[in-house]
Amino acid sequence: MTFPERFSNLPPYAFPRLRSLLAGIEPGGVPVDMTIGSPLHPFPHWITDIVVEHAAGFGGYPPNDGTPELQSAIAAWIARRYGVAVDAATQILPLNGTREGLFNAALALCPEDKNGTPVVLMPNPFYQVYAVASLAAGAEPIYVPATLDTGFLPDFAALPADVLNRTAVAYLCSPSNPQGAVATAEYWADLLALAEKYDFKIFADECYSEIYREAAPMGALTAGKDLDPERVVLFNSLSKRSNLAGLRSGFVASGPENMKRLKALRAYAGAPLPLPLQRVAEKVWADEEHVKANRALYREKLDFSDTLFDEIDGYKSPEAGFFLWLPVPDGEAATTQLWSKTGVKVLPGAYLGRDYQGTNPGQNYIRVALVAPMNELQPGLTLLKSCIYG
Numbered sequence: 001m002t003f004p005e006r007f008s009n010l011p012p013y014a015f016p017r018l019r020s021l022l023a024g025i026e027p028g029g030v031p032v033d034m035t036i037g038s039p040l041h042p043f044p045h046w047i048t049d050i051v052v053e054h055a056a057g058f059g060g061y062p063p064n065d066g067t068p069e070l071q072s073a074i075a076a077w078i079a080r081r082y083g084v085a086v087d088a089a090t091q092i093l094p095l096n097g098t099r100e101g102l103f104n105a106a107l108a109l110c111p112e113d114k115n116g117t118p119v120v121l122m123p124n125p126f127y128q129v130y131a132v133a134s135l136a137a138g139a140e141p142i143y144v145p146a147t148l149d150t151g152f153l154p155d156f157a158a159l160p161a162d163v164l165n166r167t168a169v170a171y172l173c174s175p176s177n178p179q180g181a182v183a184t185a186e187y188w189a190d191l192l193a194l195a196e197k198y199d200f201k202i203f204a205d206e207c208y209s210e211i212y213r214e215a216a217p218m219g220a221l222t223a224g225k226d227l228d229p230e231r232v233v234l235f236n237s238l239s240k241r242s243n244l245a246g247l248r249s250g251f252v253a254s255g256p257e258n259m260k261r262l263k264a265l266r267a268y269a270g271a272p273l274p275l276p277l278q279r280v281a282e283k284v285w286a287d288e289e290h291v292k293a294n295r296a297l298y299r300e301k302l303d304f305s306d307t308l309f310d311e312i313d314g315y316k317s318p319e320a321g322f323f324l325w326l327p328v329p330d331g332e333a334a335t336t337q338l339w340s341k342t343g344v345k346v347l348p349g350a351y352l353g354r355d356y357q358g359t360n361p362g363q364n365y366i367r368v369a370l371v372a373p374m375n376e377l378q379p380g381l382t383l384l385k386s387c388i389y390g
């Protein structure tokens with residue numbers, strides 16, 4: 001049996017690739033892991049009691065569309081955070097983390113034809129599920145550079161009209177992983193105007209939206225609040241906001257027509273969130289105190305990083321999120337050198353990007369996740385600086 005062609009050209013996933021790169025190389029010091037964006041700050045301690053209280057719910061199948069209480073808690077959070085009213089019953093679907101939703105949304109909402117083979121746009125570098133989702137939907141993924149020159153966000157408007165005419169979906173990640181760039185009101189207005197002109201949907205991946213410094217980043221729902229609600233599909237998650245990556249809990253919100261399709265696909269092929277975990281998610285979305293504390297911890301880490309790297313040519317201090325995107329002559333060489341000389345482990349930027357017109361925009365970068373506790377992070381980053389930049 002041959003492997004399905006549409007997935008056969010996928011590069012190995014970033015983390016196995018990193019393991020191969022460093023296989024057989026001894027760390028040059030006590031290992032400090034700065035590779036994966038798996039949060040390590042504390043999650044709200046009170047969630048355990050909620051799981052126990054509702055443990056009987058593990059015995060039955062959970063409701064496909066989420067409990068009304070969870071839908072309402074998410075709608076209330078959207079109203080507070082984005083200043084937009086959405087209908088809890090028809091415009092919210094709880095997800096098992098946003099990765100699942102980002103994938104399934106392409107299957108549910110990308111047409112099979114749009115002036116030919118549909119196109120799905122995405123920034124380059126990017127969160128890798130976008131590419132697999134578009135291939136699974138039979139669309140053509142187009143990797144649009146998000147570089148220092150473009151403010152680390154993709155310039156979709158610069159694409160040729162024939163590509164835009166075929167565009168069905170554009171993924172946008174703001175705050176962006178890996179660069180920490182935030183789409184401004186102006187950026188959103190331009191992108192939404194482009195989406196209106198060429199009639200495509202925007203899949204807004206906002207899972208880093210709560211890890212910011214001073215001002216909360218504008219979200220897609222706020223930017224698009226006067227437009228057709230089917231234009232924007234918003235994804236958000238408790239993974240980074242609440243340090244609950246293992247809970248697998250997020251949501252998708254959009255217009256009722258999009259939501260009908262998403263819910264139908266979920267009913268046939270999806271895995272709804274276990275009921276006790278829906279009860280937890282409901283309470284976690286309603287609480288902002290732990291989010292403020294989490295933000296303060298990241299702010300400290302970002303400020304410390306700035307004191308070290310501000311003087312480095314090409315360094316752009318991240319506006320939000322918890323990654324540094326550091327310029328180096330070659331990402332793989334820097335990663336290997338760093339590991340073998342110091343034990344600090346980072347990710348080569350190229351593993352998050354794709355070749356586009358002969359270059360991979362991540363090639364000359366490393367991504368550094370600021371997830372380790374401050375007492376490991378400070379010496380780790382200091383070693384990184386002296387090893388890579390002298």
Ligand SMILES: Cc1ncc(COP(=O)(O)O)c(C=O)c1O
Pocket residue numbers: 037096097098099100127173176177205207236237238239245248249250
């Ligand atoms: C940009 C981006 N989007 C989405 C996700 C998925 O998060 P989750 O499925 O935990 O909600 C991640 C996780 O690292 C991410 O970095």
